[in-house]
Amino acid sequence: MIKLEHIEVTFGSFKALKDINIDIHEGEFFTFLGPSGCGKTTTLRTITGFISPSAGTVSVRGKDITHTPIEKRNIGMVFQSYALFPTMTVYENIAFGLQVQKMDKEEIRKKVVEMGKKVDLNEEQLKKKVSELSGGQQQRVAIARALVTNPEIICLDEPLSNLDAKLRVQLRNELKDLQKRFGITTVYVTHDQEEALTLSDRIAVFNKGVIEQIGRPDEIYSHSATEFVCNFIGDINRLTPEFLAGTGADKVEGVDPKKHCYIRLERMHVNETMATDTLKTEAVVEDYEFYGLYIKYTVRAFGQTIKVIEKNSGKTLYKKGDTVTLSYNPADIMQYEG
Amino acid sequence: MKEKKKFSFTPEKLWGIAIFVFFAWFIFAFLVFPNLNTVVSVFYQNGHFTTEVFTKLIHSTKAMRSLRNSLILAPTLSITVGFIGISLVLITEYFDIKGANILRLGYMTTLIYGGIILVSGYKFIYGKTGILTTLFAKIIPSFPIDWFEGYWAVLFVMTFACTSNHMIFLRNAMRSVDFQTVEAAQNMGASQFRILTKVVLPVLTPSLMAVTILTFITGLSATSAPLLVGGQDFQTITPMILTFANNVSSRPLAALLALFLGVATIILLTIMIQIEKRGHYMSVSKVKTTIVKQKIRNPILNVLAHVYAYLLFLIYVIPVALVVLFSFTDSATIASKHLTLSSFTLDNYISIFQKASSYKPFVVSIAYSAIAASFVAIIVLVACRILQKRKDRLGGALEYGLLIPWLLPTTLMALGLITTYNTPRVWMFNKVLTGTSVIMLIGYIIIKIPFTLRMTKAAFFSLDDSLEDAARNMGAKPFYTFMRVQLPIILPTVLAIFALNFNGLLGDYDMSVFMYHPLNKPLGVYIKSLTDSETNADNAALTFVYAVLMMIISAVVMYLVYGRGNKVDKSKD
Secondary structure, eight states: OEEEEEEEEEETTEEEEEEEEEEEOTTOEEEEEOSTTSSHHHHHHHHHTSSOOSEEEEEETTEEOTTSOGGGSOEEEEOTTTTOOTTSBHHHHHHHHHHHTTOOHHHHHHHHHHHHHHTTOOHHHHTSBGGGSOHHHHHHHHHHHHHTTOOSEEEEESTTTTSOHHHHHHHHHHHHHHHHHHTOEEEEEESOHHHHHHHOSEEEEEETTEEEEEEOHHHHHHSOSSHHHHHHSSOEEEEOHHHHHHHTGGGSTTOOTTSEEEEEGGGEEESOOOTTOOEEEEEEEEEEEEOSSEEEEEEEETTEEEEEEEEOOSOOOOOTTOEEEEEEOGGGOEEEOO | OOOOOOOOOOHHHHHHHHHHHHHHHHIIIIIIHHHHHHHHHHHEETTEEOOHHHHHHHHOHHHHHHHHHHHHHHHHHHHHHHHHHHHHHIIIIIBOOTTHHHHHHHHGGGGTSOHHHHHHHHHHHHSTTOHHHHHHHHHSTTOOTTOSOSHHHHHHHHHHHSOHHIIIIIHHHHHTSOHHHHHHHHHTTOOHHHIIIIIIHHHHHHHHHHHHHHHHHHHHTOOHHHHHHSTTTOOOHHHHHHHHHTSGGGHHHHHHHHHHHHHHHHHHHHHHHHHHHHOOOOOOOSSOOOOOOBOOSSHHHHHHHHHHHHHHHHHHHHHHHHHHHHHTBOHHHHHHOOOOGGGBOSHHHHHHHHOHHHHHHHHHHHHHHHHHHHHHHHHHHHHHHHHHHOOSHHHHHHHHHHTHHHHSOHHHHHHHHHHHTTSOBGGGTTBOOTTSSHHHHHHHHHHHHHHHHHHHHHHHHTSOHHHHHHHHHTTOOHHHHIIIIIHHHHHHHHHHHHHHHHHHHHTOOTTHHHHOBTTBOOHHHHHHHHHHSTTOHHHHHHHHHHHHHHHHHHHHHHIIIIIHHHHHHHHHO
16 A cells, blocks of 8 residues: 655765665554664655655555655654644644644534544543643544544554553553554554564564564564564574584584574573473573563573573572573574674 | 756745845844944044044043943942842842741842832932931931942942842752752761852852853943933943934944943853853752751851841832832922821822823833834744744854844944934935934844844744644644644743833833934933932922832733743642
8 A cells, every 4th residue: 555665865965764665555554663763763754745755756555645745645643742732622633634624614523523532532521631631642632633634544653652661551552442443554663662563463674774674573573584683673592602502403404503593582491391392401590580470580501691581380480500401492593694 | 866846936935035035134234234334433434444533532531431430340240249149049049047038029129120210219219319318418417418429329229230130040040959969068067158168159150150241241331320320420331322422423432432342242242152051060969859948057147147138138128118108109208208197199190190291201112112022022933933944054144143132232233223324225215214213113123132032942942843743744834833833832932022021121221212212202211311300309209100110010021921930830740
């Protein structure tokens, strides 16, 4: 539905985006993920029209919109700060886009109230000033305002980044629920990997103005295409050649110790060998962190520190100095050229 | 690749060009050319470069004396104001002085009672026929009735008139001192004196330096105080410029003196900007705590501090109290200074609203101030919108152009305008402005632009950019976005600045005295003319009524701008 082809954006001599190619499908929840300054917001603003690319094309349903003015793109946007107009009521905020379109007053009222209901804002709340609402309600107003003009696409630029952890999780769920309800194509920007993994149908991981990988959350996590993606998503152990040799992984077909080898924390096990774990070794516990739902062990084997996550099944905790069996499946090793 | 667009004259572009032409004309005609013209008038006469004016100045005893007087007044005033200003801040914010809230109110009277009104109030007490002078003369028959005249009188009046900046800026700096630093010093055994001098006062130094420079500039360009209480022997630069400017042949001398003021002001403000750039001491405390008032442990010093605090309070409050009190008395009482119950009357207030000659200056000033403040608000709003959009050289030129009056003293600006537009100029459509009612309005507008620009720009730049993006995303045009989204947000700031500008212009004397139209005398000039004839009790009564009315207006403005705003802020906490 949205197609970005060979997009390049330059600011002076700085190339912010280099040859970006993305194809976003109808009704998809698509996330741009990456660290600060990687180009994800620039790409989003190129889609919405706030930034003109120096090369490449943006098209929606096959129609080139690269040079179409912002207001004619029919793309709704939710900003990082929500950008709610503080001097207006909730009603006036939602009605703003319709008033700009010079729609009939009664029609506007009908649409605003209807949209309010869809995002769980009652008529009493519509009369309030936006500053009187909670963070969650403000987010719903911003979404309602973006959706009321019936856009084909909605773009959200880190809308949860300013909130505390608990509210973020709550609103994340609300957001997903709203997107499903409206079935609208959604482009979402975030630097939070957990947010991206839980919300998205597909993710594009950005780094230094290029896309490192596009894929489903499980693909990105378990089969990271590049060393950057592997390091950026989730916690990971980099395995030294000594460790690989010590555990016999270097003799397993397909494992090349000369490459950079990584394994996810939860793919290694302490004193609990899985059926697929073909490699084992003794390790000494250096430390542990108790998180309730799970325990994070730091163990040492063949001169390397390894982190392991174990589900808390109520068993006795291993203390510093305890000797344990560390096991893993060499097929879980992700390898990258150095 | 971007396509090359054909240039076309859309209504937006035409508006843009019209606004650009307006600002270019405004800056050139009112801010740049008149001042350049002043410089030229000093160095070029009859088409030739000359230093004759310098020679004339050096040989003019009056001019040289005024220069000397200003150079004596400015530094001494900086010291006395600094001393009193720090005292006020310590009394109200640092030391545990009983009744500090009432004392603070007294010390802040200069915020609503300043300029020519304040000087006339002091003159009513200490002048030749003043209450105190009359009292002293009764006790000691040989007491010289003109004791309150000359350098010491000017210094005294100005010392207590110029502490407003201390009560605003230095007090804020004191409030931002982290009390944990004081506690840390106490914990290490430091004495109260040591804590004050080594921990607290150094934090105030940058603010103190800035307000001291402002005081120095005020001293250098003092107008009302030397005019009213300076007497023959202590006239400073600005009154001298005024005298010279009234005579066409001595105008180059006035211009040279104004240039001297201008250069001195630019140098001092440059120093101040450097101090500002060096910044303020930032608290590195993670959990900052507010100052807890310090009880002076030495009982004798404690008593002395209280006596000193209340003495200062009396100096500040007595003129205001007496002006208010005597504004309700008849002329005979004002003349005799002998108060009885039967002295009180509302006649002064009634007559001011009945006699056209009495209320006209008030109406003139209100009209001029309101029109000027409105123009300033509109001009600056448009300028700020341009500055927000254009961060290029053109934007920079616009900003610096509009800030010119901040660097130059009012006297120089006023002189520049009246000497430039006393002949027809093409860019002024061949109209002569000097002597017309318009020129004072122009003067009022240009002197208020820098302050308004700085404050409005700060409000504009604090707006979240995504608000405009959101409006554009929903299809709103720039003007619609400005009117519906941005303006309503910054409107409280714009109105507050409008009120402050209106208030500041209402009693203006420094600019008005150069530019007023004889048929439309503004309040400041009218009050000065009333104060000149000290013995006329009717005039004094009129002055008092004006003073009270202006204090009421100022107090309302201050409440609307600061008081109500603070309440709103607190309620949000």
